Amino acid sequence: MGNAVEWFDYGVFTSGAITGIIGTVFFPGDSNAVLKSLALVAIGFIVRPFGGAFFGPLGDKIGRRPVLALTILLMSSCTFLVGVLPTYAAIGVAAPILLLLLRLVQGFSTGGEYGGAATFIAEYAPTRKRGFYGSFLEVGTLTGYVMGNGVVLAVSLLAGTEAMHDWAWRIPFILALPLGVVGLYLRSKLDDPPAFRRLEETGQKPEKAPIKETLAGHWPMILNLIGIVILLNVADYMLLTTMPSYFTTHLDIGANTSTMIIIGVELAQLCVLVPLGMLSDRVGRRPLLMTAAIGFLLLSYPAIRLMQSGSLVALIIGFGAVAFLLALILAVIGSTFPAMFPTRVRYGSFAIGYNVSTALFGGTAGVVVEAMINKTGDKNWPAYYLMGAAAIAIIPILRTPETAKVPIEVIDAETDRHAGALTGVRD
Numbered sequence: 001m002g003n004a005v006e007w008f009d010y011g012v013f014t015s016g017a018i019t020g021i022i023g024t025v026f027f028p029g030d031s032n033a034v035l036k037s038l039a040l041v042a043i044g045f046i047v048r049p050f051g052g053a054f055f056g057p058l059g060d061k062i063g064r065r066p067v068l069a070l071t072i073l074l075m076s077s078c079t080f081l082v083g084v085l086p087t088y089a090a091i092g093v094a095a096p097i098l099l100l101l102l103r104l105v106q107g108f109s110t111g112g113e114y115g116g117a118a119t120f121i122a123e124y125a126p127t128r129k130r131g132f133y134g135s136f137l138e139v140g141t142l143t144g145y146v147m148g149n150g151v152v153l154a155v156s157l158l159a160g161t162e163a164m165h166d167w168a169w170r171i172p173f174i175l176a177l178p179l180g181v182v183g184l185y186l187r188s189k190l191d192d193p194p195a196f197r198r199l200e201e202t203g204q205k206p207e208k209a210p211i212k213e214t215l216a217g218h219w220p221m222i223l224n225l226i227g228i229v230i231l232l233n234v235a236d237y238m239l240l241t242t243m244p245s246y247f248t249t250h251l252d253i254g255a256n257t258s259t260m261i262i263i264g265v266e267l268a269q270l271c272v273l274v275p276l277g278m279l280s281d282r283v284g285r286r287p288l289l290m291t292a293a294i295g296f297l298l299l300s301y302p303a304i305r306l307m308q309s310g311s312l313v314a315l316i317i318g319f320g321a322v323a324f325l326l327a328l329i330l331a332v333i334g335s336t337f338p339a340m341f342p343t344r345v346r347y348g349s350f351a352i353g354y355n356v357s358t359a360l361f362g363g364t365a366g367v368v369v370e371a372m373i374n375k376t377g378d379k380n381w382p383a384y385y386l387m388g389a390a391a392i393a394i395i396p397i398l399r400t401p402e403t404a405k406v407p408i409e410v411i412d413a414e415t416d417r418h419a420g421a422l423t424g425v426r427d
Contacts, residue, residue, distance in 0.1 A: 001183030003140030009079040011148020012172040044107030045363035048355040051111020056351030074109035076180020083173025115351030122338035123193030134334025135277025225353035227396030233362035234389040242366035276331035292328035296390035304383040339403035342415040
């Protein structure tokens with residue numbers, strides 16, 4: 001639910017920015033209104049690492065459940081408040097300033113959401129079903145994004161263009177509040193995971209938020225996580241948020257057709273995530289990650305060339321191929337990344353590494369690719385960027401231990417031993 005709320009907001013706000021609705025409401029008459037709207041999308045990524053550095057170690061200190069309750073409350077409330085903000089016509093420049101502040105708070109809270117949700121699921125999951133349980137994390141991502149885009153499209157079609165720019169734009173944002181309330185209710189009914197409760201019972205729970213211990217003792221694995229997340233983020237944001245504009249701008253495909261292709265592919269990904277998560281419980285996480293990385297390295301260029309062929313069928317085949325490679329990663333990150341760190345610093349290590357990589361390579365992927373296409377005239381830059389990210393990711397994938405079928409207790413012992421060697425601390 002938390003991931004769905006996060007990506008519902010992203011889908012709603014991105015759709016509103018691209019279609020010019022946010023610009024019309026908050027930057028009327030500004031020739032750079034769309035650009036400023038997209039900049040507000042990027043602002044959320046900039047503050048994510050700070051949110052991860054705050055909420056992650058805090059979750060290791062006071063528990064996963066209270067922090068996750070706080071992040072979902074902040075995310076859904078900020079999205080709701082965007083929907084009830086006065087417009088520029090009502091309060092002038094104060095309107096975009098308030099919108100900016102809400103985006104900052106929303107991005108900050110998001111920095112503590114994903115790592116906490118993944119940690120919570122992984123610590124609750126049975127050892128031999130961690131891949132199955134973890135795959136539902138990305139089910140939330142895709143569901144939220146499809147819902148966000150779908151609600152904006154539906155409201156626009158039902159209300160009409162004039163009403164959408166007048167008042168109906170508020171509806172998708174307001175709907176985030178009931179989603180958040182449901183998520184908050186569900187989380188409030190759950191206890192902290194067994195692994196964290198064991199720390200409390202044995203007196204090993206950190207007395208302070210362990211930010212120093214996290215960075216000093218686990219930086220090599222955090223770097224491995226950042227390297228893998230580079231490929232995840234480049235592929236994720238490239239395929240799901242950049243390709244719609246690539247289709248319309250560079251391949252002359254209609255906006256509605258482009259949207260339908262993206263939503264159709266996301267629904268197909270939803271269908272394979274859980275089976276792939278179950279497969280990883282049998283064969284391991286690394287085989288799926290390595291298949292995806294090598295696949296992106298070898299198939300990205302042919303796939304992009306297929307999309308450029310002028311045939312809608314070829315475009316769907318090419319896009320579908322790289323989307324399946326992305327699904328291989330999405331299906332296992334919820335079980336792979338939490339298992340890279342011990343329970344004592346799991347939330348913080350995950351949140352810091354993941355959000356640093358997301359801020360640097362996630363929100364910037366589309367901007368970099370579009371800039372390079374405009375500068376060079378080469379429409380193959382999506383392929384080059386994906387291939388570069390894949391080449392980087394292969395190394396940390398090889399350096400990350402296989403943790404399928406390995407109990408959390410064993411992971412704790414092994415990762416703590418390596419951390420002790422790094423910091424000079426002995427048991």
